Amino acid sequence: MENRVPLILLFTLLLPCFIAHTSSAKKQIEALSQIYKEKYLKNNIDIDRTHFNANLNFHRAEINSQDGLGLKEKDRIGILPGQPPVKFKQYGGYVTVNQTAGRAFYYYFTEAQNSDKSLPLLLWLNGGPGCSSLAYGAMQELGPFRVSSDGKTLYNNKLAWNHAANVLFVESPAGVGFSYSNTTADFVTGGDRRTAIDNYAFILNWLNRFPEYKGRDFYISGESYAGHYVPQLAHTILAHNQEANKTIINLKGIIIGNAVINDETDVQGMYEYFASHAIISDETWEQIAKYCDFSPNATTQTDLCSEAAKEVDKNTNDIDIYNIYAPMCHNTSLTRKPKKTTSALNLDPCGDNYVYAYLNRPEVQQALHANVTNLPYDWQPCSDVIKKWQDSPSTVLPLLKEFMSNGLRVWVFSGDTDGRIPVTSTKNSIKHMNIPSKTSWHPWYFAGEVGGYTKVYEGNLRFATVRGAGHQVPSYQPARALSLISHFLAGTDLPNKTTKS
């Protein structure tokens, strides 16, 4: 029992900084630490880490017959409280994903600013497990609005991704944000597998409500623990298409950022990054590399590993390891009037608190068509309701290979100032896939600057870094992120030369 303690240290090293600076909102920071802790501590007892495999997890997804055209118009959002005027249409509402259990997912959909009829459909997922795509993706990263410091008004994000696609956000799985289950047991029996099936049922039923998007080129994107959700949903779509011998969903590709894809290299890479960015000493890194065991089946760690982990803890407690150069949030209060300095190009580190305040307002929930069943708990950026996670494969790399051999476009990106799932992790994970390269490692350009570095592999896989971006890439480098997603969706190379735009 003794030597189990170090692992708690290892994976909750982010917790103290969370407690120090927020009031009530549970953040991504906590959620990801929790899953690693569970995986390494309760391995083989509580959490299933075997490969995600369609043959073993193949269920028929439910189609809701009541999901007709009328619901789409009901879901239309006129204007959100405190919102500046816009030209595109937005929708929000519930889609039932499992009638027996009474599970329904909340979605928020923003049509493209122009050419909504020809641009592709892009789904965005955040991770956690348990973190909301509304909290992060829609309201702090790539959505059209950001919440002001008064917690009441919105301002435009001029670099929103609905300049490049029709963008769909969904809070998944049940228990995240406004998405719920009427069967409370679901909150301890879920995991990656059920999330994939429910996400699949969601997208099928959503397409029935928005039939003009059936057959449209469809792409799935996400970050962090969505490095599991995105490939698992894509795999489920492919499996159903194959079984039916027809294109039920016209999936063309996936793109994931600072993504959890292979536990061993992901965790190792975090320490390597801390050392190479002068956050921990070389001695501490050497001790970790030598005495800690991050292999998929590891359950215990040595005392020397524990000692090194304590050192890491001391050195990382007071910085935001999701963007090692970013300021911290020191005052969680709302301001009476919106701060003047705020803009999508100048990220406020207290954004979680503003979004929390905004989305818990009854008039906002009413405008969003959210919380229609009066949930007995508040809206949180990361779930307090989900208590247990049953399955989480130690790697999803075989799924990426499957997509490559099925001709899907696969892009993996990485904000290079994230210390949580940093570039070192993702570089090592890709190296682990052992696939031949098509180009050398080289810079890509945006607006006269190096936007990041990239390398292309045989089989339509691209790795691209985004220079100066933390874990939430579109939050920290919105222009580079929009350029990246535009090239991904268009299927074009990232530019090798500077351009004027």
Ligand SMILES: *[C@@H]1O[C@H](CO)[C@@H](O)[C@H](O)[C@H]1NC(C)=O
């Ligand atoms: C609905 O969810 C329950 C678990 O809550 C599961 O047993 C059942 O198979 C699901 N139904 C479908 C059609 O997926």
Ligand SMILES: *[C@@H]1O[C@H](CO)[C@@H](O)[C@H](O)[C@H]1NC(C)=O
């Ligand atoms: C959950 O229960 C509420 C209250 O009975 C009901 O109105 C709602 O339709 C149920 N949700 C689903 C998805 O069945």
Ligand SMILES: *[C@@H]1O[C@H](CO)[C@@H](O)[C@H](O)[C@H]1NC(C)=O
């Ligand atoms: C799948 O569909 C194609 C084209 O419609 C057809 O040629 C092929 O025989 C079908 N395969 C199966 C197994 O039904």
Ligand SMILES: *[C@@H]1O[C@H](CO)[C@@H](O)[C@H](O)[C@H]1NC(C)=O
């Ligand atoms: C880890 O455990 C699984 C299942 O118990 C086993 O199949 C696998 O070979 C083990 N891997 C290693 C590296 O020991």
Ligand SMILES: *[C@@H]1O[C@H](CO)[C@@H](O)[C@H](O)[C@H]1NC(C)=O
């Ligand atoms: C925090 O911000 C609020 C609102 O702007 C302000 O009234 C309060 O004085 C600040 N508290 C501290 C400790 O700076």
Ligand SMILES: *[C@@H]1O[C@H](CO)[C@@H](O)[C@H](O)[C@H]1NC(C)=O
């Ligand atoms: C739902 O609404 C009730 C009030 O009817 C509120 O107490 C609760 O916090 C809300 N929950 C969520 C998840 O928004």
Ligand SMILES: *[C@@H]1O[C@H](CO)[C@@H](O)[C@H](O)[C@H]1NC(C)=O
């Ligand atoms: C960009 O540069 C890389 C590395 O030099 C090269 O492999 C690739 O073909 C170039 N792409 C284009 C479109 O010129």
